[in-house]
Amino acid sequence: MIRQTILISCSFFMNAVLAQEIPKIITSKTDYLPDFSFAGYHFGESQIPEANGKIINAVDFGVKANDNLDDSKALLKALKAANAVDGNVILQLPQGRIILSEIVYIERSNFVLRGTGSDENGTEIYCPRPMMYLKDPESLAELREYLTTFDKRQREPENNVDLPFSQYAWSGGFIWTQITGERVKSYLDKYEPDSNVLAKVSSGKMGEFTINVSDVKNLKVGDIVELQLFNKDGENGEIIKDLYQGAKVKPGSHHWQFPKLPIVRQQVEIVKISNSKITIKTPLTISIKPSYQAQLVEWKHLNEVGIEHLRFTFPDIPRVAHHVEPGNNAIFLTRLFNSWVNDVKITNADSGILGEEISNVTVQNIITDGPHLSHYTVTLGGVHNVLVKNLKIYNKAVHPLSFNTFSTKNVYQDCEIFADALLDQHSGANHQNLFDNITAHITADKNNSYFLFGGGGADYWKPSHGPFSTFWNLNVQVENPDQSKPVLLYGMKDGAFAKIIGVHGNTKFEIKYDVDPYIEFLNTPIEKIPSLYDYQLKKRLR
Structure with missing residues (x-):
């Protein structure tokens, strides 16, 4: 009986240790973590x-x-x-x-x-x-x-x-x-062309792959089209509230001053058509409601x-x-x-x-x-599902790594910044992007702190980012650290519901990141899952 009790106790202990090796957010039913694994050439399923x-x-x-x-x-x-x-x-x-x-x-x-x-x-x-x-x-x-x-x-x-x-x-x-x-990019309403609308979209759920459309006669399996969502309802438009998931942020005026321009867009591949239901290759970044006047349009x-x-x-x-x-x-x-x-x-x-x-x-x-x-090194603005991998930045840049206006579901993976590191999210309704297994070299200031989490961009496109932008297994190397106290990593003042998991390095850290971030594995490297992108891709393709 004693031996059985010991074995049970050991079993509980080992399960607890194993549970600590993988962040809780991986298996959480309540904390939403986007699937970033569709980024890259052929959705990550083929090598260059x-x-x-x-x-x-x-x-x-x-x-x-x-x-x-x-x-x-x-x-x-x-x-x-x-x-x-x-x-x-x-x-x-x-x-x-x-x-x-x-x-x-x-x-x-x-x-x-x-x-x-x-x-x-x-x-x-x-x-x-x-x-x-x-x-x-x-x-x-x-x-x-x-x-x-x-x-x-x-x-x-x-x-x-x-x-x-x-x-x-x-x-x-x-x-x-x-x-x-x-057009390279939309800037002025008067030049907004009449899109070749292939179908109107009435509904769909964030993170899922099916949407309901008005008509399928102009669609076929294999088409690459653009999904567009609009704010036609002004400053209090429902899509603004849904885009930022109720975060305590103040959206800038560009969220409602250009109603002809889509505020959320995704390039999607159609993989199945069943009556009025369309299945797309990649998950939706935001749920679709009728008031968003969503549509599928031709994308050249x-x-x-x-x-x-x-x-x-x-x-x-x-x-x-x-x-x-x-x-x-x-x-x-x-x-x-x-x-x-x-x-x-x-x-x-x-x-x-x-x-x-x-x-x-x-x-x-x-x-x-x-x-x-430099202004930028490799920057991602108005892009979807782009993978930047093994980027080494030796020069100084204003925005070394930057997710810019309208960027969604993009990934910086295995990148290293050697000078004046900054992880920038540059406003403009960008959301659900991933900094994955990044190494940042920094020098703490006289207050033993460092401005790491940048939030650039103009006030009319604030906040700096939408929900579920994710930092995973961030390795911060401090020059000549003072080991007697933690280094404070700060900078972001208006980022909605970021996920910050696995910040670690050659000293201890504290994090100040507004608004309402999810922080886990602070001062602990994620050895079991060093790359979230790789983990999610292997899981999806298994």
Whole structure:
């Protein structure tokens, strides 16, 4: 009897220990944790492919590395030849330095821009002057008008700065994917086109995969369409309350001043049609009600586009001020689905890789460095289900990692910030994004605290983020920590219901994060589940 009691006691003890090894939120029935596993190329279910297809060699069209002459015209000739190829095509760049002073627009599917590697012996694209000296891109005309109409300026009286915003502060790149004639981003109501509405959507539940639609005649299994939800009811619109789940935050005016623009959007794949019920591949980020006037619309996009094995270098020009960057931006991704960027190094950029209106793209094995202070490294704005993996940030940046306006269900995984680390959520109805297994190097201030949780963006798009944004297994390395007291990690003042699980490092920490965060495994690494994305993906595919 005694032996049995001991065994039972040991059993209880072991169960308790095992339970402590996995955060409670994993099995909780009451604390909602989004499924982030659908992010990335082909919903995380396929690895980035080894590209195959007809190879167009840029050298055959006059691109000559290491001759100190501009290669722009020759590279555009090679691009034209690649665009004439049916089926898969690879535009192969040579080893060595290529000089580029024009924008290279990728405007077709099944296309790979490939160098010979991102290291010193690979392909270097050197851009000697910023985009402000190039012809204004037609696709940014609406942005230019928006900036002028609303007199968007960077005002810093203490630095004698009063300058207009640059169109390249958060847009544009020397390599630029786009569909001709399609807007990069909505800025002004008067230019909002009449969407090709495929069906009206009356209902659906957050986290689930089925929606009820008005008509299915314009839909078929395999379609990639955009789900749009609107606020047509002004400042007190029901969708605003539902979007922030009753959190004690104050939504800014852009939540109701542009009723023609969707306030929530997802690019979704239709996997089943049964009468008026549609099953989509990915879960809804918010429940759908009739007042949201939700709809499925045509979404024009490119497929299977890759940019890989190269590096970008920019001169280290003086920095004037925030938002007036002249446009030393490497890559601008728009209108992409099931595509990738892989093995790219970027030096001295204003912004390394920018994304707008893309879905299920993987950006991996990226390095940013150089003495120049960047605005962004790899940022995610207006995108859905994008995976940024193994990004190493050696340079200083205003927003090293940033989820921006309208970003949903995106993941930064296995990234490391070596200088002035900041985890930014940049307002604009972004919600349900994941910082996963990130390493941040910091230096505590004189109060033994550090501003880690950024909440950027304009007041009219506040709060900084919506519910269920998640930090998982965050490793914070403090330079010369004072082990006698914990370091306070702070910064966020208006984030709704964040999930902060597994903050740990080389000292003890306290966290101040408003409003009403869920905090678990503080000062404890999550050894059993180091990556939430990997855990959820394996569970889903099992």
